[in-house]
Amino acid sequence: MNAPKTRLQKLLTLLFLTLTLFTITFIPPxxxxxxxxxxxxxxxxxxxxxxxxxxxxxxxxxxxxxALKKYGYDSIEAITEIVxxxxxxxxxxxxxxxxxxxxxxxxxxxxxxxxxxx
Numbered sequence: 001m002n003a004p005k006t007r008l009q010k011l012l013t014l015l016f017l018t019l020t021l022f023t024i025t026f027i028p029p030x031x032x033x034x035x036x037x038x039x040x041x042x043x044x045x046x047x048x049x050x051x052x053x054x055x056x057x058x059x060x061x062x063x064x065x066x067a068l069k070k071y072g073y074d075s076i077e078a079i080t081e082i083v084x085x086x087x088x089x090x091x092x093x094x095x096x097x098x099x100x101x102x103x104x105x106x107x108x109x110x111x112x113x114x115x116x117x118x
Contacts, residue, residue, distance in 0.1 A: 033106070038101075042108050046105065053112060053113065063109055063113055068113050074110070084099075
């Protein structure tokens with residue numbers, strides 16, 4: 001009599017683990033960030049050099065999806081890294097912005113790149 005209960009418990013456990021893994025794997029981190037706040041931060045700190053996703057310092061290294069992919073910055077993590085630590089002409093913002101604000105602006109940049117900065 002215990003065998004069916006044990007099988008049912010195993011099946012339910014497997015189903016639960018599968019759903020949990022699916023949720024963790026396929027829900028992008030952009031949903032965790034506040035892109036409206038990211039837009040505000042972008043307009044204050046980034047738009048001076050990156051208006052509409054461009055780059056006034058180095059034209060080819062802009063925030064359009066093609067360039068982000070080419071240079072390996074087509075993920076929240078990669079954008080967060082460069083916003084935090086800077087690189088070459090790009091200033092570091094980890095001393096000026098909280099981690100949450102950096103995540104928000106990274107999510108906004110990726111979202112806009114996916115939309116073609118329209």
